[in-house]
Amino acid sequence: MSNVPTFVIDGLKASIEDKEILKGIQLEMKGGEVHAIMGPNGTGKSTLASALMGHPKYEVTGGSVTLDGEDVLEMGVDERARAGLFLAMQYPSEIPGVTNADFLRSAINARREEGNEISLIKFIRQMEKKMKELDMNPEFAHRYLNEGFSGGEKKRNEILQMMLIEPKIVILDEIDSGLDIDALKIVAAGVNAMRSEERGFLIITHYQRLLDYIKPDYVHVMMQGRIVKSGGPELAEKLEAEGYDWIKEELGIVDETVEQL
């Protein structure tokens, strides 16, 4: 039996406060693949991540999103998570009063059938193992979720969640921001260890640097709320060497942001 997920975004449009940000996103990915979405600031990358997870602030106005043929847009946020979607946010929220360990255990159990919850012992063993892999201080298990975490600690914690939840489709929004090079390597190793046929990755990043450590199969460039160019890893290398201006010239784009339209 094949457990290779298929994730299809077809003509996705989304607005915020009646302003259209996403103008028809087209992207198909399968388990085993790593897709990178690159682009300057303000081009709609985080909006895409939020719309895919069902953030209530973003109104989807057109197109479809399916995971293994199931209509994702029909699902609530928790149903999307249960179906196997996971988003590591650019700016993770702080949740005082909920410990990291409690949050993680609930998130794991939400993906499991009732009556098949993970035992406390097994959970703690797994959590401690993954925290060690991510070089996290064990005390982070008992801290309130993200409260007082530094930027880099939040990012590591997002990867810890991903490792324990074992999603089918992982969306990482600027997971590299705020990380020094050692932390970046640890986070990248965590992601690479999770790469398998059973899981697809959508890696959103402003900088090419992350892609030196997580090798993408496909690279897409976003401007003005659309994917304007796609290619292989060589596209990311060209962007590192030459920046984004040549794409703008090639496509006759003066301002790449969504704002100025």
Ligand SMILES: Nc1ncnc2c1ncn2[C@@H]1O[C@H](COP(=O)(O)OP(=O)(O)O)[C@@H](O)[C@H]1O
């Ligand atoms: N919550 C929001 N409220 C108002 N405008 C928003 C909000 N989120 C995004 N936008 C606007 O949408 C555009 C794209 O933003 P975003 O998706 O964050 O871009 P990126 O992640 O590529 O930097 C920007 O013009 C931004 O101001």
Ligand SMILES: [Mg+2]
């Ligand atoms: Mg962003």
